[in-house]
Structure formats: structure tokens, C-alpha cells
Amino acid sequence: MRSYYCGYAASSAALPSLLNLKNVSPPFFNISLNLGGGNGGEEEDRSYQSAKLTVPDYKWRLVIAYDGTRFSGWQYQVSPPTIQCIVEEALTRVTKLERKDLHLVGASRTDAGVHAWGQVAHFVTPFNYDRLESIHAALNGLLPSDIRVRQISPAVPEFHARFSVKGKIYHYKIYNDSTMDPFQRHFAYHSIYKLNAALMREAAKHFVGKHDFSAFANTSRNDRTPNPVKNIFHFDVNEMGPLLQLEVEGSGFLYRQVRNMVALLLQIGREAIPPDIVPRILSSRDRKELATYALSAPPHGLSLVAVKYNEEHLRLPTNCPATSFGRHHSITKCKVPCL
Template identity: 40%
Template sequence: MRNIRLTIEYDGTDYFGWQIQKRKPTVQGKITKVLERILEEKIKLIGAARTDSGVHALGQVANFKTRNEKLTTDSLIKALNSLLPADIVIKEVRKVPDSFHARYSAKSKIYRYHILKQLLPSALERRFSWHIPESLHWKKIIEASKYFVGKYDFSPFSVTGSSRKSGQCAVRDFKIRKVKNLYILQIEANYFLYKMVRRIVGALIEVGRGKIEPEYIKVLLLKKASTLRAQTAPPHGLFLVKVKY
């Protein structure tokens, strides 16, 4: 048996997330079907992150085990990309130790969220960014973002549905940069709760609108308040960038 690791890029617009669902197109489902066609055996594909419907990936990681010892990794990547739809691309295929597990071996994940700050929407960016036409106080947003770095209970920034019992997560880095009219928010953590990044972005936008003070983020993280009145940012602005091992 060989353990094979895939690095995957995808446009999540037309998929109901990563995880296989009955009678619904998913990224995991599409790749599994193609792998089984190529390898002529049942495949259990394990993903590092279960991205939601509409969320994209630049560096999703998955692994599977196969009895096929003959097909080279070069041949497999060519076969996969020739059979997969254009919105899913396998960027790397390589053999890894038997103990490697895409999800449980991960040390941290990096996500990015794109906000398009301009008056008019963009026909080209509409699938990949949250368009916000009104003015935002970016100095306050940057100030508030710094409170997220550290180890806290992020339950106020999650929604029901997380498979993890504890809300403890360690955010290692949070950066915000601007490229023309596009603001890119990048966050790295050892673990992310269900919809955590999108809830964080939604809270920061409320800070930028003046509806929440930056210090209230710290109050929530220290569990001195439990209510977050902020919308969850839409999925199409979110990208899984990298999984670190």
C-alpha cells in the first residue's frame, strides 16, 4: 500500500463545499470519483480542511492509500488533471510515509479573506471577494485584528456545528495588506472552529463601520462578554492558502 498526498487548488463557487454529500457536487466527491476511475479501486480521500460551500483553496491538502504500486506520481497528476473539471487542479502528487494524515498531521492552516473596497462591484472579482462600497475605518480594523493573536477560546467567533468540543485555538499570525482596491486579511492558527474566519472578518467589518469598538474584541476573547452582533462574512471571499506540517 502507498500513501499518496495531493495538493489541490479549486474554485469553490459551484460546489457544496469539500466534504462528500449525497446528490450534491463537492470537491472531495469529484476527486474521489476520478481517482477510483484511474486506480480501479475504492478510495478514501482525507482532506486537511472541510471548506464550506463557495469557499476556495490555493493549497488544500489531501491523502489516500492505494494498492496500485505501478502508476508513478507524475503519471497520476497528469491523469487527474486531464479528467477533473477546470475548476479543480492538482498542483502536486507525492508519496508520503504511511503515518501521514492530511488532517491530524497538520500543525497549522493559513486562510485569506479578500475584501473589495470600491464604489462599484467587479464582474471579475465577484466570485472571489466581498464587495463593500461604503467607507471603513481601516486603522481601527488593523488595531482590532491584533487582539486575535494568541491562545483564546474562540467560541464567540464560531457557530453551532464545530466538531471540536473545546473552543481553544492558537492564532499565530494576523496580517492585513492592501493591493489596489483589494484588502487581504490573512490569518494563521493551529485550528479553526466552524466558520471562525468568516465570523472574525464579519466582526472586523463592524469595527470598521464604527458599530463595535476594537477593544470589544478583547472583551469577547477574555469571555467578559458573550454576544457578538455581527454578520458572518460571505463564503466567496475566503481562501484556504496553505496547510503546514
């Protein structure tokens, strides 16, 4: 038995068969082949009994913004279309990889109609890039105008868009005027009732801290046994003319938790119930208790603004291209002849 060692440095185009192997990643890899049997050692009659291939993936982090109005949320499904489905389709065309090989994962599975400015996702490729500006431009050229990749950067192997999350920030916008601003209709909930922002602000303070939010969670098929204890870092109610912007930051959120908290604050803002109702509902740990006073707020007022990670997860790996924030185009000035 003879042992052969082969070292390659090749692009994905040069190695189409290897791209079909699971967990195949960088363009630099080692193959160790044990060759046995054969007919007098002739090359054409060799029998390949075993092969070992060890290659890690290159991981890439995306920051994505989207208007969720016409989409059925982030999570992948073919029909009706979702954000993940559209982004994966663009990635398959740019990378020439199959969907299953990209392993695209989003930080937050936003609902239908919910928007994002700072959704974070990651995907993997079996090859490296020298520069990211070209793939960045290609992705945005393929994506519809209501989805945009804001940033592409290399990621360390330990980074995971969903499981490495340290915190998330959401905004919920309420347009509080008798007449709705038509430019806000897709991004803010219209309340014709005059809201008492001071009472809403007082009630929001009760959410801050570590609590069991079972009473504010809808049942989700994706998370059958979630941990109901979440830590809310801050919950602010900001007045900007007729627009109220509710900003909440927490370690994580249960299914529809933010929209359910906003729905209760709306009832408190209408002065239908007092602010001290919040601790009572929290302590009940019963979704039916909340349903007595409020249902979920509509999705179109909600936006995922940012996802936070620890510094070690955001550090750039060695021998990687620089982060792409998009490519700016410049116009070459024409020289006008002197008259």
C-alpha cells in the first residue's frame, strides 16, 4: 500500500466535484489518499479504498435592511416569499453554490410585515474572496429594491448570527394624530386616540430587568420550549412631534413579545388601564391575562434596528478581505476646451 499526499490551491471553479462535498470550504486543503490493490502498480488499475478530506468553511457576516411590507417574514418558505428566500436566491447566483451549502442563518426571525435596518445573517462558502465590494454590488443588483445588504464582512468560525447574539434593539413607531401621514403608513401604527406618553413611559419601566415574560409570548411552532426569562436593558418612549418611537433593548425576545408589550402600552396611553397593571400581568405568567386587556399590536410599526454581539465574535479573522460598506461611483469630469 502506498500513501499519496496532494496539496492544492485552487478556486471553486477549478474544483466543481469538491464543492458537492459537505463541509468543504477553503481553496487551500489537503487530501490524504490510501491506495491499495491494483494491477502491477499501473495507474489506470488502482483501487481507491479510502480518502480523507479536512477543510473548514469561510464564514461571512451580512447586515441587511428591508421593508417587510410585502414579505411573509424572514424565515425560509417558498410561497409566499420571505426575506431569507430572496437573499438565498441572490447568494446562489453570486456564489454558484446550492442553497443547502450556504447555510444562511438570520439573527432574528421577524414576522410578516415587520421591517429591519440591522438584521444580521451569516453564510459560508468553500472559497475565499480577495475583495468584497464586487459581491456586495452584485447582491444588491440582484435583490429587489426593498431589500438591501448594508454590509459584508468576514467572520470568525465561532460567530453564529443567531446563537452568538448578546442583545437586540427594536423600534415601534406610533403616529399619534387625527390624520395619518401617508409617508408613514407602512412604518408606523396610526392611533387616532390621543396617547398619554408620560403614562406609557411610566409603565415601560416595569418591563426593565429580568422577568418571566410568559404572559407576553404567543405560542410559536418554531420555539416549542423557549426560556421565558428575558432581560430588558431599557424601554424608552420618545416623542417626536406626532410620532411616538418606542425603543426596547433586551437580551432576547419571545415570539411576538415586543408587539404584545406595545399593545398593552397603547391601552395604558389611552388611559384605559393604569401603569401598575404591568407587574400584575407579568407575575401571572398567563397569556390569557394579557388578552383581557390587549391583543398584539400590528406588525408594520415594528423594526429590528440592531443586533449586538461580543467583541470576540466581531473580530476579523486573519488573511481576510476588508469589510465592504458598499461601493461609491464617481463621475469622470469632461475637459472643456478653452475658447
